[in-house]
Amino acid sequence: MKPALFLFPLLFASALAEPEALFNGKDLSGWTADVPEADKKPDIKPSFIVRDGKLVSLGTPLGHLVTDKEYANYRLTVEYRFTGQGGNCGVLVHSSKPRMLYGMFPQSIEVQMQSGNAGDFWCIGENIDVPDMEKRRPHKEGQKFGGGPEDARNIKNLTDGSEKPLGEWNTMVITCKQDTIKVEVNGTEVNFGSKATAEKGKIALQAEGTEVEFRKVELEPVR
Template identity: 65%
Template structure:
């Protein structure tokens, strides 16, 4: 009996279809947290608005971009709680370079300076992108004393050494260009890349889930992408 063989073009189409379906599946897992129109799925916590009727929220949508105006200070926080995910953020300083941050594993509001929620901050401050700042939570990195200072001064509250310096500076693009920050949170690890360069890797965090927050901390910052994707393995 002669074996039946599929024509070559059919085989090639099958391979193409399989790869296309796999790509579509992967893309479907990349879920945008910003719809380009409004701040659905987020809520703002801006302490100054508690007592003022004239101030406006620093968070808005402009020309399809999510914008943090920088003042008054506060946070834009997801309504949803996340764990085991990749977070991709594309941002740029709209005017002068300054300060901002992405907070992961955020929970209890206003535990620091009556403004910052309990969390681990991934710094976006110009020329310091990728630093960790611990806020009521904690995380470890290699060479802790070199990167955080004397052990006896470590802590997660006001007056303590909460900053853990990144692995390398110089990863940011020139002012006005878009930066890509990629953060992976898996169990008790947090790993950060800026424009494709590994800038921090923490482990043994005191928390493994929470909300995601963007800061208003003095500088105008534009975001064109904020998206999450579930993961089961952290990248090497």
């Protein structure tokens, strides 16, 4: 009986684990920007700012905003919207080596936020498997499925029409558990992969040409 009594408080405490707000609504504490263009122009305008209580990716200069901490086994909830025209952005999970691809993108698995394609995977120095790989992963004959510059890196999502009209808020939930990644957009499962080659790492948001606002970036552990 003693082991059961000992385990109960631990399980109870785990169930009560509070979500962690990765963005505090005030500043970019806990994050570090990696903007290659800033290497030669330290006074360049920022790519990421806080405006009216929201984290804003201005889109340019191109780069990433990366958490200072690493995470594993979590559910990440991101509420975002494109403020004007649609365009490109993304959430990168299991991020590790900076600028691994094209001198810009950190080694990671990207969950695409590009308007019209939210929930696509992009493999960046890592890899993940999905059902119907031949159909859902555009490739040329003989091209390798992987995360290298010559590989077939894009994996299409499962649904169209899950995003809200431009200017409205979207909710993306990314669940990373061991070697699996599940993506939901506005309550609809849009992608699921397994056998990921990474199971932990930092989380990054992109500046990739289009302004995007984030009003929530929140993480909770999963068991």
